Amino acid sequence: MTGLTRAFTNARLIDPSQKLDELGTLLIVDGQIGAIGKSVDLPADCETFDCQGKTIMPGLIDMQVFTGEPGEEHRETLATASQAAAAGGVTAMVTMPNTNPVIDDAALVDFITRRARDTAIVRVHPMAALTKGCLGAHMTEFGLLREAGAVAFTDGDRAVMNALTMRRALSYAANFDALIVQHAMDQDLQSAGVMHEGELATRLGLAGIPAAAETTMIDRDLRLVELTGGRYHISQISSAESVATIRAAKKRGVSVSCGVSATHLMLNQNDVENYRSFAKLSPPLRDEEDRLALILGVADGTIDVVVSGHNPQDAEAKRQPFAQAAYGTVGVETLLAGLLTLHHANELDLATLLACVTQRPAELLGLDGGRLAVGDAADFAIVDLGEPWIVDADALRSKSQNAAIDRRKVQGRVYATYVNGEAVFTLA
Amino acid sequence: MTDKQPQGAFAHRDLLGIEGLSVSDITHLLDAADTYVEHNRQVDKKTSALRGRTQINLFFESSTRTQSSFELAGKRLGADVMNMSVAASAVNKGETLLDTAATLNAMNPDLLVVRHGDSGAVALLAQKVSCAVLNAGDGAHEHPTQALLDALTIRRRLGKLEGLRVAICGDISHSRVARSNLLLLNRMGASVRLIGPQTLLPAGAEQLGARVFTDMREGLAGCDIVMMLRIQNERMEGALIPSVREYYHLYGLDREKLSFAKPGALVMHPGPMNRGVEIDSAVADDGEISLIRDQVEMGVAVRMAVLEALAANLPNAAEGSR
Numbered sequence: 001m002t003g004l005t006r007a008f009t010n011a012r013l014i015d016p017s018q019k020l021d022e023l024g025t026l027l028i029v030d031g032q033i034g035a036i037g038k039s040v041d042l043p044a045d046c047e048t049f050d051c052q053g054k055t056i057m058p059g060l061i062d063m064q065v066f067t068g069e070p071g072e073e074h075r076e077t078l079a080t081a082s083q084a085a086a087a088g089g090v091t092a093m094v095t096m097p098n099t100n101p102v103i104d105d106a107a108l109v110d111f112i113t114r115r116a117r118d119t120a121i122v123r124v125h126p127m128a129a130l131t132k133g134c135l136g137a138h139m140t141e142f143g144l145l146r147e148a149g150a151v152a153f154t155d156g157d158r159a160v161m162n163a164l165t166m167r168r169a170l171s172y173a174a175n176f177d178a179l180i181v182q183h184a185m186d187q188d189l190q191s192a193g194v195m196h197e198g199e200l201a202t203r204l205g206l207a208g209i210p211a212a213a214e215t216t217m218i219d220r221d222l223r224l225v226e227l228t229g230g231r232y233h234i235s236q237i238s239s240a241e242s243v244a245t246i247r248a249a250k251k252r253g254v255s256v257s258c259g260v261s262a263t264h265l266m267l268n269q270n271d272v273e274n275y276r277s278f279a280k281l282s283p284p285l286r287d288e289e290d291r292l293a294l295i296l297g298v299a300d301g302t303i304d305v306v307v308s309g310h311n312p313q314d315a316e317a318k319r320q321p322f323a324q325a326a327y328g329t330v331g332v333e334t335l336l337a338g339l340l341t342l343h344h345a346n347e348l349d350l351a352t353l354l355a356c357v358t359q360r361p362a363e364l365l366g367l368d369g370g371r372l373a374v375g376d377a378a379d380f381a382i383v384d385l386g387e388p389w390i391v392d393a394d395a396l397r398s399k400s401q402n403a404a405i406d407r408r409k410v411q412g413r414v415y416a417t418y419v420n421g422e423a424v425f426t427l428a
Numbered sequence: 429m430t431d432k433q434p435q436g437a438f439a440h441r442d443l444l445g446i447e448g449l450s451v452s453d454i455t456h457l458l459d460a461a462d463t464y465v466e467h468n469r470q471v472d473k474k475t476s477a478l479r480g481r482t483q484i485n486l487f488f489e490s491s492t493r494t495q496s497s498f499e500l501a502g503k504r505l506g507a508d509v510m511n512m513s514v515a516a517s518a519v520n521k522g523e524t525l526l527d528t529a530a531t532l533n534a535m536n537p538d539l540l541v542v543r544h545g546d547s548g549a550v551a552l553l554a555q556k557v558s559c560a561v562l563n564a565g566d567g568a569h570e571h572p573t574q575a576l577l578d579a580l581t582i583r584r585r586l587g588k589l590e591g592l593r594v595a596i597c598g599d600i601s602h603s604r605v606a607r608s609n610l611l612l613l614n615r616m617g618a619s620v621r622l623i624g625p626q627t628l629l630p631a632g633a634e635q636l637g638a639r640v641f642t643d644m645r646e647g648l649a650g651c652d653i654v655m656m657l658r659i660q661n662e663r664m665e666g667a668l669i670p671s672v673r674e675y676y677h678l679y680g681l682d683r684e685k686l687s688f689a690k691p692g693a694l695v696m697h698p699g700p701m702n703r704g705v706e707i708d709s710a711v712a713d714d715g716e717i718s719l720i721r722d723q724v725e726m727g728v729a730v731r732m733a734v735l736e737a738l739a740a741n742l743p744n745a746a747e748g749s750r
Contacts, residue, residue: 198632323567
């Protein structure tokens with residue numbers, strides 16, 4: 001090796017994929033991980049950084065990021081999303097296809113990949129549309145899209161309502177072992193609903209979304225998964241019933257996985273009190289009991305991944321009467337801090353949480369990364385696990401400031417983020 | 429807004445809902461309205477309580493009775509009243525809501541009376557203007573002056589609210605009138621029953637402090653007051669209830685069903701009525717038991733009381749605008 005070598009010494013090294021948690025050194029050679037562990041022999045010409053006890057962890061893989069590129073660049077571009085990601089220790093973003101135009105053609109996957117290469121500072125893995133135009137009717141070209149680089153297939157924030165379409169998609173995707181990702185929300189049951197159905201919605205005079213809108217869709221799809229042998233993933237679940245349903249399905253051996261957003265692990269429906277549209281999400285924030293069930297689901301592995309569900313919306317789209325306001329919160333920059341805050345609140349253990357944003361999404365999507373293994377690209381973050389700070393939406397790097405957890409106290413600060421061994425973010 | 433909370437008998441800058449009002453707030457408004465009832469029966473109905481004040485009635489949803497009631501109330505108090513109707517179809521959703529708020533605010537109104545089809549819209553608008561805002565109905569959320577006028581109507585007839593049993597019947601799910609009445613009656617010590625088919629009852633209604641019935645006769649048992657709600661046409665035709673005739677059969681208030689309530693029970697309706705749908709004409713027009721016309725009269729008095737109470741908290745011109 002003649003390339004650049006850098007050693008990060010005196011670091012707490014955490015990698016859930018290797019069950020690693022020890023003090024030691026990470027050695028980077030030519031942008032790859034050269035060695036990791038308690039005692040690493042440092043080459044003579046090696047640059048050395050003393051981490052002063054801070055933690056080095058694999059760069060996060062955020063499995064659900066909406067951007068506005070192409071089509072709504074005023075909300076977010078791949079470049080701005082990637083800067084927010086880097087500041088949050090996220091080294092790979094999985095982007096959603098429901099842009100304008102929809103990413104339903106190999107040429108458009110190629111466009112995303114090239115734009116990301118030219119403008120983004122972290123890795124970008126596009127998901128492609130499951131149906132043309134995300135309209136729920138005609139399957140996209142899974143084979144060609146995969147070859148172009150699509151890592152999974154989804155209609156983004158729109159559910160595939162037609163059971164036959166879903167059956168065919170699962171069947172056809174099984175040819176390629178491709179992952180089908182569903183936004184589990186029965187639109188008929190949702191109807192005009194905009195928040196969790198219950199006493200609070202009734203008091204606010206807002207139409208509710210019953211948990212059954214989610215579970216009936218999951219129940220239906222699980223039958224189709226068993227029928228077809230496809231690989232099926234639910235992008236975000238929100239209710240206790242869904243956790244129970246998926247837990248039971250996994251026990252039966254059904255090929256199902258699911259995610260939850262960090263926001264749903266931190267907040268509940270009380271955060272929409274006073275018509276706070278910045279906490280209007282899809283799926284909606286539900287009861288505290290649901291939140292606790294989601295935490296348990298993460299703890300016992302029923303829930304595979306935690307995502308940010310990063311969904312930038314400009315202020316005009318949010319400062320509306322609640323029913324008219326746009327769904328979504330930004331979150332890629334605060335994903336890790338949110339999870340570490342849950343860890344410090346003793347709600348979940350560190351290795352489990354980190355696995356949900358590193359190893360697990362990598363495995364589900366078949367990506368190299370999400371770990372600190374020798375020979376892998378050196379994508380990692382240096383983090384002070386305990387440092388407290390207050391989320392200030394205006395200070396976030398995203399183009400949009402719609403943060404549901406604005407003004408919240410969190411713990412865990414990213415000091416630096418590296419992709420291919422190069423710093424893409426350093427805390428000022 | 430970082431203004432100081434108003435002090436005094438009615439210490440609220442805006443009236444956005446019954447939620448947040450105390451027993452003494454409500455009593456204060458009802459007492460004040462009581463005096464206006466007598467006042468409004470005189471030949472000279474004009475006072476100068478709001479002289480020099482500008483009141484804008486901003487209606488994003490059309491309403492003949494509520495808007496004219498507010499208009500009359502403002503004019504009798506001596507305010508300059510302007511009506512603005514913004515047809516819902518012309519509004520590009522809420523986007524123009526805050527634009528409209530900013531525009532109106534620049535005209536320096538003192539009192540803004542707002543009706544909007546979206547729950548929470550009036551509160552949102554109130555954050556953006558510097559005048560007092562009065563909610564004249566927001567979506568399925570609240571309609572506070574309706575609840576106040578209903579309470580005044582009951583109080584004048586029965587002398588009290590406390591201890592009464594009140595049934596609210598019909599489309600509870602979509603009704604701001606039901607919510608405001610439930611809140612007010614509960615606060616004043618009455619017990620409330622909600623009656624309707626399951627498809628028109630909101631989730632978690634019991635937790636709001638009401639007993640819920642799907643059988644009308646059972647629900648009416650022992651009730652002093654029966655409040656009927658208007659059923660909207662779009663709720664029928666199979667969406668939430670199968671048909672008008674089935675609804676009338678099960679929930680239309682006729683003398684037979686009314687006989688299950690307390691003897692002498694009184695009937696109310698916020699209007700406009702669908703005769704033969706939720707209420708039988710024989711009941712609606714029976715002056716002995718129907719309070720429906722009283723409600724309209726009380727409406728003006730209550731709105732005068734509310735306008736005056738909010739105006740009392742407005743800064744005087746000499747103190748500058750807030």
